[in-house]
Amino acid sequence: MKYFLFILSIALSNFVYSENIELDKTAESCKKVTGYGSKDKIEIAKKFKVPVSSVRYLNAEWKYGYYTQECVVTFDTQYGPKECSPYWLLSSDNGKTAFAVVRNPFGGVTCWEN
DSSP states (O other): OHHHHHHHHHHHHHHHHTSOEEEOOSHHHHHTEEEEOTTHHHHHHHHHTOOGGGOEEEEEEEEEOSSSEEEEEEEEETTEEEEEOOSEEEESSTTSSEEEEOBOTTSOBOEEEO
């Protein structure tokens, strides 16, 4: 019985933490960003007319972006670095790390030349 409860608790904890939570767009949250959303590379490649294979995540940092101070995510492409404003900062591990989603809900990205 103890073994069963142990396995059940592991399964439930994985289930609970597998869902993404949205983090506030703050400098502190931006420091936790280590990656990007699953479809972001495709949208960046479309916008800049480059192969998806040439889009590579570089970093995220809190600085002046397109409009104001924000978390800016930088991607490298075959035409040089591109900076993007994330729509969401999400975490799948309760806020320990984060990933930026730069693709907006309607498709497309807000990215510009570095």
